[in-house]
Amino acid sequence: MPGIERDVRPDASHGPRPPRLQRDRIERAYKEQLRRAAEQQKVEREARRPACAGCGTKLTDDRWKAAQAHPTPGPRxxxxxxxxxxxxxxxxASQAENEHQEQEEQIPGQKAGGWFSRLRT
Known part of the structure; x- marks a missing residue:
């Protein structure tokens, strides 16, 4: 039986190798599965992406990351x-603050004429 010894391969313990066409088909199916999983993750990420409270547009990646890092609003x-x-x-907000300061500067006499100013005289 010398012919049998010639057919023995080192990977024969793992079973026969599938034909090349079958390997290619398996590889394409695996790559397609990976592509679909990546696409699904992308769709799920976009669904979680927050929208602007003012205009409704989706926030950019940088803005989203910054909002997650610093969720507390401040003056600016x-x-x-x-x-x-x-x-x-x-x-x-800054315009309203400036207008408020201008109004306070325009009416200095009214602030001085309260009950406590009568006590000072």
Missing amino acids: WHPTLCDGCEDRAVRA
């Missing part, structure tokens, strides 16, 4: 707004 930081809406909100 609004984590639920996109960059454009945040700029408008900050400008509106």
Whole structure:
């Protein structure tokens, strides 16, 4: 039986190797499965992506990461707004603050004329 010895391969213990076409088909199916899984993860990530509270557009990756890192709003930081809406909100807040300061400066006599000013004289 010398012919049998010639057919023995080192990987014969793992069974016969599948034909090349079958290996290619298995490899393509595996790559397709990986592609579908990556696509599914991408869809799920986009579904979790928050939208701007002002205009409704989806936040960018950088804005999303910054909002997750610093979720507490401040005077110049609004984590639920996109960059454009945040700029408008900050400008509106600073303009309102400036108008408030101007009103206080224009009416200095009214502040001095209260009950306590009568006690000073």
